[in-house]
Amino acid sequence: MARPENRSEARALSLTLPVETFNYLVLLASLGKLGRTENEVATHILVREAYAMHARGFHEMRIAPPPDDER
Numbered sequence: 001m002a003r004p005e006n007r008s009e010a011r012a013l014s015l016t017l018p019v020e021t022f023n024y025l026v027l028l029a030s031l032g033k034l035g036r037t038e039n040e041v042a043t044h045i046l047v048r049e050a051y052a053m054h055a056r057g058f059h060e061m062r063i064a065p066p067p068d069d070e071r
Helices: 019-030 038-056
Strands: none
């Protein structure tokens, strides 16, 4: 799992999820996929996706407004 090299670099984050999403994280944890607890699984997925978004330059993308005829 991706973690900061120095634990002092880590920051806590609290999430509220739909029950179905939470239950899926529990299932993945019970199967030993991506972590041992739902929090470890969620952390793994969130960190992996954030790194991928950063690598793709997602933060630099702009979404064009809809054409005037669609407003």
